Amino acid sequence: MVKRTLSEKLAILSDAAKYDASCASSGGQRRDSRDGKGVGSSGGSGICHAYAPDGRCISLLKILMTNFCIYDCAYCINRVSSRIERARFSVEEVVSLTIEFYRRNYIEGLFLSSGIIRSPDDTMADMVRIARTLREQENFRGYIHLKTIPDAAPELIEEAGKWADRLSINIEMPTERSLSDLAPEKSAGEIRKAMAEVRMRREASRAGPSFRGKRPARFAPAGQSTQVIVGADDANDRTILTQSANLYGSYGLSRVYYSAFSPIPDPARALPLKPPPLMREHRLYQADWLLRFYDFQVSEIGGSSGMLDLDIDPKTAWAVANRGQFPVDIMTAQREMLLRVPGFGTRTVQRLIAARRNGLVRFEHLKAMGAVMSRARAFITAPGWRPRGLLDAENLRARFAPQPEQLALF
Incomplete structure (x- = not known):
């Protein structure tokens, strides 16, 4: 493995993280810092691609822990068969970067994802160590969003929710068939099982105090989100929105993010050569808003073809x-x-x-x-x-x- 400087790693792994859209943080709240020693602030109004009431853009450090990966998902630039530059941060390097970027007033939080190294459990354990170290050793009170690994042990996901404000588990494809075809190592069933686990633990953490007066431990207070890739398969917009409606209803998701497929270097043969119109992604966000806040049903949105009109909202x-x-x-x-x-x-x-x-x-x-x-x-x-x-x-x-x-x- 090529030995790289910290700045070289940062350039590679921040660029690799750009394909993940699910990094907004509406709902985050300031953690208790009565001792006056805490570092950072989430402000309660959102981090990354969100705006505070006074118009400030609140940002986070968005990186991968590593772009090495043992999986071979056709749509992912970091898949094991991809010929790209690779890099990996240590736990200590991510902690140091986060704190140094905050002290320079570059960020107010961290979004951390990762390729799968060695195993899902090993990868998740390192991500949990990063969050725990920031909270316990660095007294970091800013926003933390962790991309969880669906196949990781439940106890690791439970600990991740203890330290992170939001967890996200990417559903990635609109249908189980597409996921099986394009990401054969991943299981839609395991992804949904992990989402259900997060929902159960969140609901338990929001319950009232026990008969002894003890309140349950906080768990991912800003909720969970997911991302679906649009245009990498033949699923139409109605299929995508039906999946989103089911995810909101079944798992209490805070957000579903839509990411228009973008052709990647060294693409797999199973993928289309051209990206979908970026307007399609925008129309899906508008339709998602109608489902969540305007009492529309999926059956009312989209024409007879199942596709949203690109010319008007x-x-x-x-x-x-x-x-x-x-x-x-x-x-x-x-x-x-x-x-x-x-x-x-x-x-x-x-x-x-x-x-x-x-x-x-x-x-x-x-x-x-x-x-x-x-x-x-x-x-x-x-x-x-x-x-x-x-x-x-x-x-x-x-x-x-x-x-x-x-x-x-x-």
């Missing part, structure tokens, strides 16, 4: 396809229908319902409530506003097709 696509249910009267409509109005977010609906209890809400008031009126105006009626022929326009769908630079959530 899925909420607007549903409204255009169901224009017979519009326009909605903002003064009388139920919350469920208001949530389906394009341009109305959950906060807008909340503000609208609260405001109309106290008096008349007019069309011109909606913009101040956060509504995007260029989207909403065709689908609502309000005191002083009627859409007239907008809903019947033949080019209604085309009116909502965004410019290439526009990627608003709704």
Whole structure:
């Protein structure tokens, strides 16, 4: 093995970590630091690709412990058959990097993943040692997100949840068949079993005190997440969203992340030569939001082909396809229908319902409530506003097709 400097390892292993999207941290909370000796702060508002209420971007150190791997997953650049530069951090090097980066004000937390070295248990044990050392020896109180190894022993996953704020276990492929074909060493059953174990331990940790007054130990308080690769197989968007809905319902996941397949150096023959449109990944995130916060069902999202419309967002696509249910009267409509109005977010609906209890809400008031009126105006009626022929326009769908630079959530 080539002997590398710490900076060379960092360059290789931070670049290798870029393929993992599941590193946001909404829900993390500051750990107890009453003694005044703690280092770091998670701030409770999220790390990595998230923003604090004052607009600050909160970042973390995102690295692999090693890109050596004994598995041969076709879609992974770090698979054992891949001809890439390899590197490996020691436990002490990851701890030192994390603390030094924090003290230089570069980061406020750590996202740590790894290839599988020697065995799942050996790899997970080293990752747990890193988290434990940061907490116990360095008094680090910042955010820690660990990518857990599904095949690792349950006691190692239990300890990982003791030290980490969030755990993630990647489901990786939309179907069991795809996972079997492209990652033959991995088992969808084992992945789901590990997710169920994390959910069970989280629920136990949130239970009230025992009859003796002792509270259970905290366990991954920011929850668990997963990632699915989009476009590496022939699964359509409805299949992907059905899997996500099942994961949310069965395992209480905090987030499902979607990562558009990107052709990698030295690709396996089983993989497509071209990536899917990046807009497909964006539409899946929008559809996922509809499932989680807007009371939509998977059966309502996507066309007859099972694919989301790439030209307009899925909420607007549903409204255009169901224009017979519009326009909605903002003064009388139920919350469920208001949530389906394009341009109305959950906060807008909340503000609208609260405001109309106290008096008349007019069309011109909606913009101040956060509504995007260029989207909403065709689908609502309000005191002083009627859409007239907008809903019947033949080019209604085309009116909502965004410019290439526009990627608003709704």
